[in-house]
Amino acid sequence: MIQLKKIYKYYNTGSKKAYVLSDVSLDIAEGEFVSIMGPSGSGKSTLLHILGLLEEANEGEYLFLGENVSKLTEKKRTELHRNQIGFVFQAYHLIDELTVYENIETPLLYKGLNSSERKSRVAELLDKFNIVGRKDLFPSQLSGGQQQLVGIARAIAGNPKVIFADEPTGNLHSDQATEIMELFKKLNEQEKVTIVQVTHSEHNATYGNRVIRLKDGLIQR
Amino acid sequence: MIKNYFKIAIRTLTKNKAFSLINIVGLAVSMSVCLLIINIYADQKSYDQFHGNKDRIYRVLTYGIGGDNSKTASSAFPLAKKLQQDYPGIEQTASLVRNIGGDMLYKEKAASGGGYFADGQLFKIMDFKLSKGDAATALQNPYSLVITEEIAKELFNNEDPIGKAVQFNDKGVNPGGPEKGNKETAFGIFTITGVLQNVPGKTHLPFKLLASLSTLPALANEKKLGFDANDWGNVWTNYTYVLLEKTNTKANLQADLNQVAAMQYPKGSGSRFVFKAQALNEITPSNPIGNETHLSMPVVMLLILSILGMIIMFSACLNYTNLSVARALTRAKEVGLRKVAGATRAQVFAQFICEAIIVSLAALVLAVVMLKLLAIAFTGLWLNQFINISFQQSLPLLLVFVAFAVLIGFIAGLLPSIYMAAFNPIVMMKNFGGLKLFKRLTLRKVLLVTQFCVSLIFIISTAVLYQQTKRILNFDYGFDKKNIVDVSLYKLDNYQRFAQAIEGNKDIGGISACSFMPATGSNNGTRIFKVERSKDSMDVSFFDVDAKFIDVWSLKLLAGKTFPEMPDTSGERYIIVNETMVRRFNYGTPIAAVGQKILIDGNTVEIAGVVKDFQFLDVSRPIEALVLRNRPKEFGYANIKVSGHHTSETIAFLEKTWKKVNPNAKFEYSFLDEQLLMTHSFLVDVAKILGFLSLMAVLISSFGLLGMATYTAETRAKEISIRKVVGSSVPQIIVLLSKGYAQLLLIAIIIAVPLSWYLNNMWLQFFAYRVSVSAGILLMSVVMMLLISMVTVLSQSLRAAFSNPVDSLKPD
Ligand SMILES: Nc1ncnc2c1ncn2[C@@H]1O[C@H](COP(=O)(O)OP(=O)(O)O)[C@@H](O)[C@H]1O
Numbered sequence A: 001m002i003q004l005k006k007i008y009k010y011y012n013t014g015s016k017k018a019y020v021l022s023d024v025s026l027d028i029a030e031g032e033f034v035s036i037m038g039p040s041g042s043g044k045s046t047l048l049h050i051l052g053l054l055e056e057a058n059e060g061e062y063l064f065l066g067e068n069v070s071k072l073t074e075k076k077r078t079e080l081h082r083n084q085i086g087f088v089f090q091a092y093h094l095i096d097e098l099t100v101y102e103n104i105e106t107p108l109l110y111k112g113l114n115s116s117e118r119k120s121r122v123a124e125l126l127d128k129f130n131i132v133g134r135k136d137l138f139p140s141q142l143s144g145g146q147q148q149l150v151g152i153a154r155a156i157a158g159n160p161k162v163i164f165a166d167e168p169t170g171n172l173h174s175d176q177a178t179e180i181m182e183l184f185k186k187l188n189e190q191e192k193v194t195i196v197q198v199t200h201s202e203h204n205a206t207y208g209n210r211v212i213r214l215k216d217g218l219i220q221r
Numbered sequence B: 001m002i003k004n005y006f007k008i009a010i011r012t013l014t015k016n017k018a019f020s021l022i023n024i025v026g027l028a029v030s031m032s033v034c035l036l037i038i039n040i041y042a043d044q045k046s047y048d049q050f051h052g053n054k055d056r057i058y059r060v061l062t063y064g065i066g067g068d069n070s071k072t073a074s075s076a077f078p079l080a081k082k083l084q085q086d087y088p089g090i091e092q093t094a095s096l097v098r099n100i101g102g103d104m105l106y107k108e109k110a111a112s113g114g115g116y117f118a119d120g121q122l123f124k125i126m127d128f129k130l131s132k133g134d135a136a137t138a139l140q141n142p143y144s145l146v147i148t149e150e151i152a153k154e155l156f157n158n159e160d161p162i163g164k165a166v167q168f169n170d171k172g173v174n175p176g177g178p179e180k181g182n183k184e185t186a187f188g189i190f191t192i193t194g195v196l197q198n199v200p201g202k203t204h205l206p207f208k209l210l211a212s213l214s215t216l217p218a219l220a221n222e223k224k225l226g227f228d229a230n231d232w233g234n235v236w237t238n239y240t241y242v243l244l245e246k247t248n249t250k251a252n253l254q255a256d257l258n259q260v261a262a263m264q265y266p267k268g269s270g271s272r273f274v275f276k277a278q279a280l281n282e283i284t285p286s287n288p289i290g291n292e293t294h295l296s297m298p299v300v301m302l303l304i305l306s307i308l309g310m311i312i313m314f315s316a317c318l319n320y321t322n323l324s325v326a327r328a329l330t331r332a333k334e335v336g337l338r339k340v341a342g343a344t345r346a347q348v349f350a351q352f353i354c355e356a357i358i359v360s361l362a363a364l365v366l367a368v369v370m371l372k373l374l375a376i377a378f379t380g381l382w383l384n385q386f387i388n389i390s391f392q393q394s395l396p397l398l399l400v401f402v403a404f405a406v407l408i409g410f411i412a413g414l415l416p417s418i419y420m421a422a423f424n425p426i427v428m429m430k431n432f433g434g435l436k437l438f439k440r441l442t443l444r445k446v447l448l449v450t451q452f453c454v455s456l457i458f459i460i461s462t463a464v465l466y467q468q469t470k471r472i473l474n475f476d477y478g479f480d481k482k483n484i485v486d487v488s489l490y491k492l493d494n495y496q497r498f499a500q501a502i503e504g505n506k507d508i509g510g511i512s513a514c515s516f517m518p519a520t521g522s523n524n525g526t527r528i529f530k531v532e533r534s535k536d537s538m539d540v541s542f543f544d545v546d547a548k549f550i551d552v553w554s555l556k557l558l559a560g561k562t563f564p565e566m567p568d569t570s571g572e573r574y575i576i577v578n579e580t581m582v583r584r585f586n587y588g589t590p591i592a593a594v595g596q597k598i599l600i601d602g603n604t605v606e607i608a609g610v611v612k613d614f615q616f617l618d619v620s621r622p623i624e625a626l627v628l629r630n631r632p633k634e635f636g637y638a639n640i641k642v643s644g645h646h647t648s649e650t651i652a653f654l655e656k657t658w659k660k661v662n663p664n665a666k667f668e669y670s671f672l673d674e675q676l677l678m679t680h681s682f683l684v685d686v687a688k689i690l691g692f693l694s695l696m697a698v699l700i701s702s703f704g705l706l707g708m709a710t711y712t713a714e715t716r717a718k719e720i721s722i723r724k725v726v727g728s729s730v731p732q733i734i735v736l737l738s739k740g741y742a743q744l745l746l747i748a749i750i751i752a753v754p755l756s757w758y759l760n761n762m763w764l765q766f767f768a769y770r771v772s773v774s775a776g777i778l779l780m781s782v783v784m785m786l787l788i789s790m791v792t793v794l795s796q797s798l799r800a801a802f803s804n805p806v807d808s809l810k811p812d
């Protein structure tokens, strides 16, 4: 479902280009659970952002579900974010002014679901993630692990085909991390959601079925 | 979705209380000023809305052409008939003739009021209705009078007014203005033929009575006033109203009027005029025009008020914009998350606009409360006793208020919303926010400088206006304005009897008479000629006084003597002139001028004396050539010099004496110094209004500054703590936090000072005696501005500087 062909990404620092990604080509099939690994500064986040349509590559071609998305209108990109793509951040970013319930509900609002549809979907997710009791709390009242659960719940609320997760367990204790990984695995296996995660932990990488290693913006074979 | 926006807006607002408060209070304060102006505008626009034909009614104005640039709301008397007879498409015309107003006497009762000569056609055009009598015939016969219910009640109480005969003594009472008149002419016995219903709204024709038009020729026969039904040259005393047929247009009417004017005032004829159609709804608020029938808010003043109101409103909007953009970074994460969750740019924009509108609506609630207070203050102003703005809030007006608040929210929120909507979600994820910060900072600086400029211009202008007002209030007129009581005379024999009767009272230093009060705004003009060299002529102002005037007013006689005690009854013999007149006619010295012969209004007169220049025009105008004349029949006021002790007893004595010797005339008096102050009341009002607005402007920009300073201090709390830990002193930190503002202030001063100098010199040109925009005023204003700003910024810097570093260095 995802095809990258000769992707380059660079920043203009002063006079010369600083390449963050060079000649990155890669295929990810539907239903895969892929882990991206590599040292700090190797371009993992950048790659994930490009995959998640948050950044554009300078060169190369990106096909998403067979469609060329290298250059997209804002409307089309929003459309993909609403329906196909879920994003989970390392710093479990949540909207501080919204409750757990409302945070999970946000993508559904933008998707245009009516109130009863939203209610049942959010209820389903709260239930699945075991956070029904905390639905009216604000992010600041939750632990890191709990916040990340909410982040994931929000990412999958819109039933995306693929989830991109940038170090989802980076700031968590190992047992919290395990819980998240188990959850990803379950999503991948039971609901056939494609998952691409960036991780530093070899252990976490074992939950997936493929590892892509990045070094200085190049894929290691 | 809206619900969600609303929820997050409320939570953000309650979470950041200081910012919300600054924004809401700032917006509310300036909004209340704007609401006041909207209210005034609505009041003015409510005039004459009760006429069923209001969209088809026009008044004909007259503009002088070819050198004469007079503009008057009146027009020639024959015009109405001409239009009615010769032009199709005109359903009805009506004439209203001025110059009836005074006392109506019935048995022992008296009532007074002003109005017009009119015929029944007026009732076919406008919805003035009779509650008693027949509108079709009431104004048919000579000496018929239609009066308001109020007057009917005063005169006849519960008796039926129709058919009653009343004595009418004209006193020059004006139906629409404050003039009270001072001369009396007996118009004769009138028969009451109708009673006017109270009008259901405000009108530009606030008359208290209507006399039949057919009375005019009769009064003219008796030489009680001048009237010629075919006089196209007199465009000053008659008003022409036109009701167009439904299919006709204003342009058509104007074409008809052009044709009439071209016919009646051909090229080469003496005075030439053109007629202008004015729709009923263009009458109020008023444009500057002579012979207006009512006092209303001048359009220019409304415009200036609106501009000032808008500047202040804009300043408050800038606060919102500025603070929101400054705090954009704290909202960046939210925006990024929403975009990743599928929000479009438009949706993010809508959310932030909604937030701004919510703030604006919250401000509106507060503003409506403040409006109540402002309305009370405005009603207390001197000028409102004439324009009588009523501050009633109707539902439509409240809807306008809400629409206004929404608009303001939109304007205030526009820039931040565009800004937020354009946020790339990745910026915040990567924490590379610093990159974009620089651009935002320059925007913020521009906004702050703009605000500083506005404040400073307001402060300087207020200071200049204050100085100018003070200058005028303490003006040296060249005569002694203290302790002079003026009494309206109405008739010459009233004066003679009164003067004799009060003589001998030890608190009365003298009594004199004059045609009207010098320096209070009225003046007459004529052209005088040297008798021996009739080529030498000049325009002079004149008024009539008696022999004792110079004494009572403490004028300084430079040469010659005053008028003879008993003026020659056969005609005008002497005049007294001022220094400027002597200079203009090149007599050399005052002594040389005495005895010179002058031709005035066809009479040869001799200069009896020369007085030192004194201010006889209103203070906005420089002194001009003046001739004092001595025609007793022109006298309108007695001037009584009182001692200044036992003033109330003296006034009581004057009133008692007046009533005894002149039982048929009202005793009306005023103090000269108060009358003179009255002429400046408008200026004082303007000073008050501007002073208030400028206070608002300064307050609002201080709010903005406070917000920025608070924000800066907060965001830099960590930096400050680290600096303190490594040994920065408190003063060093204060300098660090304040120096950015000092720079901006300096830029603002460089822009605002020359600009204020220019602006203020512009309006000062309207005053003959004016203060200069001195370095002192400028310096004082700048210092004041600096002080206010420094206190604001320092309050926050100090708080930050003295904070305990441990508090802000706790891990996030
Ligand atoms: N906006 C930017 N401008 C310049 N350099 C950037 C920018 N964004 C990322 N980089 C650089 O790109 C490199 C890769 O970053 P990133 O993808 O975040 O690495 P990783 O996630 O593997 O740690 C880093 O060296 C970083 O400094």
Ligand SMILES: [Mg+2]
Pocket (backbone or CB within 6 Å): A044, A045, A046
């Ligand atoms: Mg990274």
